Amino acid sequence: MQQTFxxxxxxxxxxxxxxxxxxxxxxxxxxxxxxxxxxxxxxxGGDCLLVAKKSDxxxxxxxxxxxxxxxxxxxGNGIRCFSRVVFESGWIPYDGFSVETLAGIKKPQLLLKDGxxxxxxxxxxxxxxxxxxxPMISDFDEFIMQPITxxxxxxxxxxxxxxxxxxxxxxxxxxxxxxxKYGMALEHHEAFPEKTNVSFVEIEDRRSVIMRAWERGCGAxxxxxxxxxxxxxxxxxxxxxxxVVNVRVPLGSLRIEWDGEGFIYMSGPAEKxxxxxxxx
Numbered sequence: 410m411q412q413t414f415x416x417x418x419x420x421x422x423x424x425x426x427x428x429x430x431x432x433x434x435x436x437x438x439x440x441x442x443x444x445x446x447x448x449x450x451x452x453x454g455g456d457c458l459l460v461a462k463k464s465d466x467x468x469x470x471x472x473x474x475x476x477x478x479x480x481x482x483x484x485g486n487g488i489r490c491f492s493r494v495v496f497e498s499g500w501i502p503y504d505g506f507s508v509e510t511l512a513g514i515k516k517p518q519l520l521l522k523d524g525x526x527x528x529x530x531x532x533x534x535x536x537x538x539x540x541x542x543x544p545m546i547s548d549f550d551e552f553i554m555q556p557i558t559x560x561x562x563x564x565x566x567x568x569x570x571x572x573x574x575x576x577x578x579x580x581x582x583x584x585x586x587x588x589x590k591y592g593m594a595l596e597h598h599e600a601f602p603e604k605t606n607v608s609f610v611e612i613e614d615r616r617s618v619i620m621r622a623w624e625r626g627c628g629a630x631x632x633x634x635x636x637x638x639x640x641x642x643x644x645x646x647x648x649x650x651x652x653v654v655n656v657r658v659p660l661g662s663l664r665i666e667w668d669g670e671g672f673i674y675m676s677g678p679a680e681k682x683x684x685x686x687x688x689x
Contacts, residue, residue, distance in 0.1 A: 410689045414446065415494045416453055416682040419486025421631025421660040422622075423682070425455045426494045430463045434689070440478030442689055447476035453687065456627045457484055459491045461500065467509035468501050475626030483512035483572035485634015489529035489679040492517040496526060497681075512572035530676040533635070536642040536667070537570045544574065546600045554579075554647055559594035567643040571673070574605040574625075575639035583611040583621050592623025608636035610644070617655045617662075618644060632658040638675050641665035 410433065415426040425446050434442060443458040445451075457475050464470035471491050473481040488508060495501050495508075496519060508515045518530040537543070538551040545552055545568050552568040557576075566578045576595055580586055586609055595607045607623040620640050622633035637656040644650040645667050652669060655662045667673040 411686050412689050413684070413686050414453060415498070415684045416455065417490035417493065418680050418682060419489050419632060419634060419677060420658050420663070422486040422633060423455045424457045424459055424484070424487050424490055425453050426459045426461065426491055428461045428498075428500065430461055430469075430500075432462075434460075439472070439474060440480075443474035443476065444478045445689070446687065456624065456630050457481070457487060459484065459487050461491070461495065464509040467507040467514050469495060469506065470509035473510070475624070477626045479626040480511075481573055481626065483510050483635055485531070485533065485572070485636070485638055485675055486632055486677070486679075487634070488515055488517060488531050489634070489677060492519060492529050492531075493526040493679040493681065497524075510572075526679060528676060528678050530674055531634075533571060533638045533673050533675050535671060536639065536673055538568070538642075538646065539570075540568060543568050543570045543605070544602055545605075546602065553643075557595070557598070557600070559591060559598060562591070564591075564595075567647065568605075569639045569642050569646075571639040571642060572635045574601060574603055575636060576601070576605045576607050577640050577643040578607060578609045580609055580611055583609050583619050586621070588621050588623055588629050592629060596623060596625050606633060606636050606639075608633065608640045610640045612644070612649055613657070615649075615651050616653065617657060618650065619657045622658070631660055632663070634663065634675055634677070637663045638665055638673055642667055642673055645669055 460472040462470040641654040663677040
């Protein structure tokens, strides 16, 4: 079966978008399709696959499959890239559409120039620090700036649900840290029954932090939108930064805005790489 695809990236976090609103691919087949398309040697290559579906409660729905075939509730960089494809491909021919995700309905705001999407601002919902919402096995109702130990090293971390489980780990020098070693260990930490994303963060100043991302089901990525959202929320919650934070990653930065109580907003680019057809 021939399938049209779109390859995009959000600050290096790359993904593939396909349209399955006609339900040509069975739910049972989707994990295999995700592994096939995301394979960097034999497929298109990507951190995840985003699938457009029909929705009864929004204009369109987005399903997220990690490169290992597992499903995620949400993808922050993904919702921006998905929104660009939806608009520019004419699937929904107007700005202001709504997107159903497993983490709730999102309403991306598109910044347009000559009909092209330059950047996207997304209401990422309300971050939750309740360990039951993450979910996290803990004696604390909220796991904020608490010690956690893996591989013989103790870290200070904050757990938060920003659409998916997140652990924000504070370090002095994020560039020299072995992300592969500690990211894998923390993803599979026994405290997280559904595993967790891990974001390692170094505070630069009151308005800027540096982040390195480890995503469950993907591994190390150049950027993670839900991770950046969690990082900013954790920093603002603990008074480490102002309420508007630039979260710096290797290829740029995301702007995160949160008043400490209500909805949290993420703004950033969505770059199109190429499109084509592939045999499923």
